[in-house]
Amino acid sequence: MSGTLIETFNWWAVERADVPALVVGDEHVSYAQLKAWAGSAAQWLVAQGVEPGDRVGIMAANSLQWIILSQAAMLAGAILAPVNPRFTFSEASYLLLERYRVKAIFHDAERADVARKMADQVPGCGVFDLAEMDRLRDVPFDPEIALPEGALDADLVIIPTSGSTGRPKGVVLSHRSMAGYIADSCLARPGAFSEPRVLLFAPLCTSAGYVVLTQYLAYGGTVYLEQAFDAERAIDKIVSQRITTMMGTPIFFERMAACDSFRDADLSSLYYCLVGGSRVSRALLDAWLGKGVLLRQLYGQTEVGGQATFNTDQASISHPEKCGRGSMYTRIAVIDLQGSFVPPNTPGQIVVKGPGVMVRYWEDPEATASTLVDGWVRTGDLGMLDEDGLLTMLDRIKDIIISGGLNISAAEVERVISEYPGVHEVAVIAARDDTFGETPLAIIHGPAPGDIPELLLHCSTHLSSYKVPRYMVCTSEPLPRLASGKIAKPSLREEYAEAHLRLSRVR
Incomplete structure (x- = not known):
């Protein structure tokens, strides 16, 4: 890319002068x-x-x-x-x-x-x-x-990560990386970006909000911004405004499909729907296919600009759990523990290389060097490519809980809980939640169950409300450990797989 985003928006200010850029x-x-x-x-x-x-x-x-x-x-x-x-x-x-x-x-x-x-x-x-x-708004621009x-390489925005290591890092995106990301996405599926009308409800402070906003303004589209997600309102907006594009985690599409108005709603304008954060179930896929809408699984993260890859039309139906094979200029690969590329159908760490990857972490050269290696972003996620290069994400190595479309770092919640007096060990995992998809569950060794109200107050003081665990289990027994000495979260996830059915919420 040779031009900044400023030049892009100046172009549309003439070419589409009277077309709505924003509807709020x-x-x-x-x-x-x-x-x-x-x-x-x-x-x-x-x-x-x-x-x-x-x-x-x-x-x-x-x-x-x-x-x-x-x-x-x-x-x-x-x-x-x-x-x-x-x-x-x-x-x-x-x-x-x-x-x-x-x-x-x-x-x-x-x-x-x-x-x-x-x-x-x-x-x-x-x-x-x-x-x-x-x-x-009405102050004249003074020429x-x-x-x-x-400048093309000027830093544009710092978007915080979810803090998988206990503290958020700042992902720096520049004019060059954003413009490259926007152009590459358009080339991957050109029909999706012809005068698009996108319904956007993701928080603007995230890549799912700010990057998508900037992307669709750069396409000369109309962005319908919502302050938060409401399933009935989303259906009404799609129908009345002929929305063409929408993206979110599966829970949002599940909640829309559960609405009474979903059955008779004319959703035929929806051409491009992307779903990320967790797998699309066959039941959810079929519910939307019945409305003539194809849900495409995507994979991405802030460090790669946002969306790195989305599923093909055919694979979205036959293999809805897959996430595509990248795009024209964005490559997806899988490496082993030594950093070597692995053959098809071999699990390993997902790595991404392309024009939209981050410039660096803000003033964190050590973390930048360990994440951005030879131009490849080491995502910290476990995945596998098939013979056709289609990606399947297998697990979140970084231990992220996605609640209502917001990423929660288990490590950050664990750090805060561990600072409470008497806590010897803590593990935070995801519990099923019918409203938000997932919610934090904390298993704590040390305090007695009677300490839970004070623990919640401590968490609420240092964590946003959506990060505070809705379930807490206090145990007098040490938490299980792997051979490496790490807390055995796989066994805890298995033990508490039905926590939402058998545990009482603490808030």
Whole structure:
């Protein structure tokens, strides 16, 4: 790629000037309006002292203002640094203050107190209500105020990982990597990106949110942004707005299929549906095929730009558990413990190489060197390729729990629980949840069952609510161990496979 994303959006501001780029509730913003609004907001950022390379933090729920700020930061040459709006003060301050050292923090009304508390820790860090973007909507762009020229290799965004090692890392994506990812995805399935209308409800602070948003704006599509997922509302949006594209974890598609309105809904506009996070069941596939909609399994992670591969049309029906074979410029392979490529049908670590892979982890050269090897991202996931090069993901080596589409690091929850007095050992695994798909279950050696209320309070202080275990088991016996000395999570998963049926929730 030879151009920045700024050039891409400038192109659409002329070619599709009056076409809606964003639809958020009753708000419609055309491509021409998006360019003017973001430009004025970028000039305002510069006037506040934001310079190229500065990090601009944002802690807010999905909104139109969130998107305008992200575009403005890009135009000002700043690096967008979003965090999950559900983070506690401890979680948010670790990333924004300790790791990223942001120049400014933007927040919505619900996060105002947390943002101000963070700013109190760092003199000179600006704190701004995201509603400031509304004031700038009708402020004319001043052609006399120059914005910095975008550079192809300039850092664009830092997206936090789920923290599989106990603390989140920041994945850095640049204009070059994002543009390469966007172009490669389009070439892999061109028909999906002709004036697309995408329903987006993933948190914008994640790659499933920000990358998908940027991707479809770069295609000149219309993004229908939701603050959160609601199954009935999603069906209504698909029908009334003729949505062509949607993606999410299986639980979202299961909840839609369970709605009474699903049976008679006209979903024929849906051309491109991607499902990730866990396998598509045959029952779920058949339910959507009955509506004329094919669900395609995908595989990806933030370090590879987001989506690395999705299943082919034929294999999505015959082998729904498979995830495709990459794309024109993105290669998928499997390696053994020595780092050598393995033959077909041999399990090993999935590795990905392509234009969309991350530039690095933010200020973490050691982690970068161990993850990005010879241009290949070592995903930490276990998988296998068949004779046709189709990928099957077998397990999450990184021990991630996916709850309602949000990634939860078992290691992070274990770290917090282990800091509670009297905890000798802890293992956190996924338990089945009918609402969120999965939810954390903590097995703890040390404390007595009577300590659970205090343990929950401790977790709630240091973890976002969605990370706090809904099930806790306190045992006086040491946890089982593997020969290597590690806690035997496979046996614990087997023992607690029906935890959702036989254990009482603790919250």
